[in-house]
Amino acid sequence: MLSPVTDADGAPFWEYAARGELRVQCCADCGEARFPPRPCCPHCQSFASTWRRTSGAGRVWSYVVPHPPLLPGYAERAPYNVVVVELADHPRVRLVGNVVTGPDAALDSVPPDRIRIGARVQAVFCSDGLPRWTLERP
Amino acid sequence: MSGVPGFKDATAIVGIGQTPFARRLGEDERTLACRAVVAALDDAGITPGEVDALASYTMEETDEVELAKAVGFGDLTFFSKVGYGGGGSCATVGHLATAIAAGQASVGVAWRSRKRGSGPRPWRDTTAQLPTPAQWTRPYGLLRPVDEIAMLARRYLHEYGGTRDHLFNVALACRNRANQNPDAVMYDRPLTREMYMTSRWISEPLCLFDNCLETDGALACVIVGRERARDCRRPPVWVHSAAQGLPAQHHGMVNYWNDDPLTGPAWAAARHLWKHADLTPQDVDVAQIYDAFTALVPLSLEGYGFCGRGEGGAFTEGGALEIGGRLPLNTGGGGLSEAYVHGFNLINEGVRQLRGTSTAQVPGAATCLVTAGEGVPTSALLLRS
Numbered sequence: 001m002l003s004p005v006t007d008a009d010g011a012p013f014w015e016y017a018a019r020g021e022l023r024v025q026c027c028a029d030c031g032e033a034r035f036p037p038r039p040c041c042p043h044c045q046s047f048a049s050t051w052r053r054t055s056g057a058g059r060v061w062s063y064v065v066p067h068p069p070l071l072p073g074y075a076e077r078a079p080y081n082v083v084v085v086e087l088a089d090h091p092r093v094r095l096v097g098n099v100v101t102g103p104d105a106a107l108d109s110v111p112p113d114r115i116r117i118g119a120r121v122q123a124v125f126c127s128d129g130l131p132r133w134t135l136e137r138p
Numbered sequence: 139m140s141g142v143p144g145f146k147d148a149t150a151i152v153g154i155g156q157t158p159f160a161r162r163l164g165e166d167e168r169t170l171a172c173r174a175v176v177a178a179l180d181d182a183g184i185t186p187g188e189v190d191a192l193a194s195y196t197m198e199e200t201d202e203v204e205l206a207k208a209v210g211f212g213d214l215t216f217f218s219k220v221g222y223g224g225g226g227s228c229a230t231v232g233h234l235a236t237a238i239a240a241g242q243a244s245v246g247v248a249w250r251s252r253k254r255g256s257g258p259r260p261w262r263d264t265t266a267q268l269p270t271p272a273q274w275t276r277p278y279g280l281l282r283p284v285d286e287i288a289m290l291a292r293r294y295l296h297e298y299g300g301t302r303d304h305l306f307n308v309a310l311a312c313r314n315r316a317n318q319n320p321d322a323v324m325y326d327r328p329l330t331r332e333m334y335m336t337s338r339w340i341s342e343p344l345c346l347f348d349n350c351l352e353t354d355g356a357l358a359c360v361i362v363g364r365e366r367a368r369d370c371r372r373p374p375v376w377v378h379s380a381a382q383g384l385p386a387q388h389h390g391m392v393n394y395w396n397d398d399p400l401t402g403p404a405w406a407a408a409r410h411l412w413k414h415a416d417l418t419p420q421d422v423d424v425a426q427i428y429d430a431f432t433a434l435v436p437l438s439l440e441g442y443g444f445c446g447r448g449e450g451g452a453f454t455e456g457g458a459l460e461i462g463g464r465l466p467l468n469t470g471g472g473g474l475s476e477a478y479v480h481g482f483n484l485i486n487e488g489v490r491q492l493r494g495t496s497t498a499q500v501p502g503a504a505t506c507l508v509t510a511g512e513g514v515p516t517s518a519l520l521l522r523s
Contacts, residue, residue: 001277002264002276002277003277004273004274005272005273006273007273010271010274014273035395036274036389042387061293062290062292062293062296062394064280064285064288064289064342064343065341065342066279066280066282066285066340066341066342067339067340067341067342069259070279071262071264071281074281077279079339079342080279082278082280082285082289084289084293084394092395092397094394095274096274096280096392096394097278098278098279112342117296128277130278
């Protein structure tokens, strides 16, 4: 399975996620959240930023169900779901992830037909350092 | 006053050339590039020594030095390479037209050579970090371009009430035109609704027939200024308007992170394209719309102004994209059914339509829109005879 190949801007996200916190980068001057992380605020051009903790609540904005051909590790779990989740605290921040039954559950632990656009989800934190999502009403 | 003085109809495409298209061709990309360029110059009646400008786009492995010394170009005074894969196809012509109109060059060649059919799939290379920010997507199994576009397609169908039949209409129109084109990979392979609806999934909601081909092949075209164009072997196809488009806060294929992910680069390119044209979408007789995936077509129909927002799916109904329909589309078969050569075949087919030599000729076609990839920083051309 692939791990995030991170960069200076993205590293804090993964460091917080490894501690079980879902944080997003916000401008330290105008307060606007931005994702993906980047050096400068596109609203006010400030280079100062903070990482604001979120509730981890969100809704499914869209999802796909990949089928082979896929990379090794993923092909064995296919068909699995990949979702885009819109954060309740920051509606313009949408995170790619997977809906799973719980922390460290398999990529295909939730049948794709259980997933709907608009479904409420909650972030869970996995030992591989990646935040994933559980359905509020499984 | 509309338009930039000096650009509109100041240049023309006067030669086109291509190799055969196939899943596997024996020759390497450099040889295929040379063949396509030589064929395009021959079509124009221009000798290689007169070429002084080149334009290509990303993932082109044959560089200017190789091409120039192999084909025998003269001194090159302008060469550019546009980024973003299939979004750069039309920009090659746009850059050459701009350079020629500005006096930086006089004979330009744009080309694409690719062995995608027999070569490796780019997404399998996990060491190459894509221009899209892969750290946020790939670990979760969003691995391939089809997965990235399927995510937008699902949202599009959900938000606007689109259906798989709308996507099928796109696949069918392309396949029907390919069935008329002996050079198309899918020339002898008709498509039915049952085949589409029962085909295997690639990334739900997109199935096998929503995906373009994987093809070996090369194409080229020749662009010259107004005066020279009148002396060439074929009737000139005028570059009426051209545009690139990279809208604010766009994120490439994974355009999930702005206010409005369902409007993309097509909208930005279209604003410039129409602003500098004497024509409107209603004047377009035939369109060549970039179709790496069927779902890009409804988005592009909206972006380029053929219908309102959210109406791209419904626009495809009633045979609208077929010959005789409202907007005959991808008349050589497109990337879905002629060849996937990052959209360059759409440019050459646009030229054939305006010469009156397409294998699926739209009667009296005088205006053709050609677009590059939607979903990445893009480009477009408005051509006329």
